Amino acid sequence: MNPFKSSLYWRLLVWFCVVNLLVLVLGGFLTRRFIEYTTAVEIDWSALAQSADAAYEQGGVAGLGDWSIRQRHDGVQATLYQDGQPLHPIRLPPSIMQSLPAMLAADRDVVLRPWRGGGVYVAVQPVTGADGRLRQLVAVSRSHTRLRPQTREKILLGVQLLLSLLFIGLVGWRVARSVAKPVQALRDATRRMTAGELSARVNHPGGGRRDELAQLAGDFDAMAERIEALVTHDRRVLQDLSHELRSPLARLHLILDLAQRSDAPTEAGRYFLQAEHEIVRLDRMASEMLALSRLEGGLPGMEREWVDLPELVRECIHRAELEADARHVRLRLATDAPAAVSGSAMLLERALDNLLANAIKFSPEGGDVELGVHPQAGHVVLSVRDYGPGVPDDELASLFRPFFRGSNAARADGHGLGLAIVQRVAKVHGGHVVAANAAGGGLEVRLELPMANTDDEA
Numbered sequence: 001m002n003p004f005k006s007s008l009y010w011r012l013l014v015w016f017c018v019v020n021l022l023v024l025v026l027g028g029f030l031t032r033r034f035i036e037y038t039t040a041v042e043i044d045w046s047a048l049a050q051s052a053d054a055a056y057e058q059g060g061v062a063g064l065g066d067w068s069i070r071q072r073h074d075g076v077q078a079t080l081y082q083d084g085q086p087l088h089p090i091r092l093p094p095s096i097m098q099s100l101p102a103m104l105a106a107d108r109d110v111v112l113r114p115w116r117g118g119g120v121y122v123a124v125q126p127v128t129g130a131d132g133r134l135r136q137l138v139a140v141s142r143s144h145t146r147l148r149p150q151t152r153e154k155i156l157l158g159v160q161l162l163l164s165l166l167f168i169g170l171v172g173w174r175v176a177r178s179v180a181k182p183v184q185a186l187r188d189a190t191r192r193m194t195a196g197e198l199s200a201r202v203n204h205p206g207g208g209r210r211d212e213l214a215q216l217a218g219d220f221d222a223m224a225e226r227i228e229a230l231v232t233h234d235r236r237v238l239q240d241l242s243h244e245l246r247s248p249l250a251r252l253h254l255i256l257d258l259a260q261r262s263d264a265p266t267e268a269g270r271y272f273l274q275a276e277h278e279i280v281r282l283d284r285m286a287s288e289m290l291a292l293s294r295l296e297g298g299l300p301g302m303e304r305e306w307v308d309l310p311e312l313v314r315e316c317i318h319r320a321e322l323e324a325d326a327r328h329v330r331l332r333l334a335t336d337a338p339a340a341v342s343g344s345a346m347l348l349e350r351a352l353d354n355l356l357a358n359a360i361k362f363s364p365e366g367g368d369v370e371l372g373v374h375p376q377a378g379h380v381v382l383s384v385r386d387y388g389p390g391v392p393d394d395e396l397a398s399l400f401r402p403f404f405r406g407s408n409a410a411r412a413d414g415h416g417l418g419l420a421i422v423q424r425v426a427k428v429h430g431g432h433v434v435a436a437n438a439a440g441g442g443l444e445v446r447l448e449l450p451m452a453n454t455d456d457e458a
Contacts, residue, residue, distance in 0.1 A: 015175060019167045026163055043076070049127040049137035052080050056087060057130055064088045071139075078139035080127075092140060096122055104136055182213040186220060198228040252278045306452055307345045309380055310335045310373045316352040317371065320360060329363045331356075335373040339380040342452040343429040351425040354418035355384040355445055362388035362443070379431070380451050385444040390437040399435050422447065 048071075055067035064080060065088045071078045080087045084104055092100070103124045125137040185202045192200035201224060202217040252275055259271035310333075317331050324331050341348070359369040363386045372383040391399060400423040419435070422445070426433040431449035438444040 015171050019171050023163045045123045045125045049125040052137050053127045053129050076141045081136045081138050304342050307341050309339045320356045324360050328366045329360050330368045333371045337375050339373050339375045340452040341449045347425045351422045354422050359384050359386040378451050380449050382447040385438050387442040390443050
């Protein structure tokens with residue numbers, strides 16, 4: 001599986017990027033605020049005054065303005081005063097502005113004090129410039145200390161680490177919860193199936209999600225549905241077979257009991273002949289049930305080949321001629337063009353044998369059975385029509401049901417499996433079969449199959 005096409009992969013990647021972006025943005029913001037309000041080393045006001053005077057002498061008012069902006073980033077509002085006037089204006093609280101002239105006139109080397117309990121420090125530091133003129137640094141800070149670069153890096157790293165742990169924990173919990181929920185549903189459904197509850201389903205937990213876990217849940221439900229259908233089918237086949245085998249086995253038991261009691265060899269031989277006939281019927285029934293079970297199971301390993309349908313029909317007619325001659329029934333084939341299908345020749349042959357056997361059984365003596373193979377718009381239609389009694393209209397829908405025997409079934413032997421096998425063969429080959437009473441009497445069964453293309457032939 002390509003991870004770059006995985007929706008779950010992209011979901012985790014996006015969350016990871018979002019977390020890192022939040023850590024970077026919030027970490028920088030909180031670190032700056034932290035630097036403004038917490039410190040580790042006291043500010044050297046004398047050095048700060050010398051720095052301001054150097055910036056002014058080198059760049060004038062503009063240079064002093066750039067210097068003042070840099071100090072503001074460190075949480076200090078500072079400028080130089082000369083002759084009682086600011087060389088570069090800064091914002092000062094009104095209460096400080098009122099007291100500033102007195103502090104400037106005091107002409108002290110350093111004035112540093114908390115301002116009226118507000119946590120604000122005001123510094124007035126005289127400095128003599130290279131031009132010999134006296135200037136005074138006026139600085140306002142919420143702290144009397146400034147952070148070292150090494151300490152700033154440690155604080156920034158610590159804040160980002162804490163934020164990373166916080167966001168990774170929150171996002172990890174959410175992602176883990178979204179992953180654990182469908183996994184738990186899969187686990188519960190698996191346990192229920194293991195306990196024998198074949199109707200257990202996951203039912204796609206997670207709402208409208210379409211990631212790999214949702215696909216896995218869908219595949220599990222499809223698998224569970226298939227297993228339930230197969231097990232149910234096998235149980236039904238076993239029940240039907242056990243029910244249908246009771247009568248032949250009971251007759252066989254009675255025949256053998258009568259043969260044992262008989263003293264005449266001729267009479268015993270007749271009983272043994274009847275027993276042999278019942279054994280043949282049992283073998284045919286078991287064989288047909290096995291074929292039906294394999295077809296309903298889906299034939300996962302069926303190999304397809306190119307089958308010449310008219311030629312296959314001719315072979316089936318040749319095998320059925322002996323039975324047809326015994327009833328004086330004529331078999332007629334009409335085909336007007338080559339026709340080939342892709343599939344299993346053995347299964348198609350079995351379906352044709354069942355259709356022919358039914359048509360011959362229900363045909364009157366001296367009657368006809370008409371077969372036709374005709375290509376029609378990408379399909380091949382195989383029709384088998386007899387001139388027997390037909391089927392009541394209300395029984396046509398049940399004709400392909402396993403073990404169904406209509407009101408006319410008393411006219412011939414059978415187990416009601418032949419047409420059911422025909423329908424399963426048609427379904428496996430991508431076709432379908434229908435039965436209808438033909439005009440003029442009799443039943444016509446039409447088997448429609450997709451025609452083989454050149455790729456199938458190759």
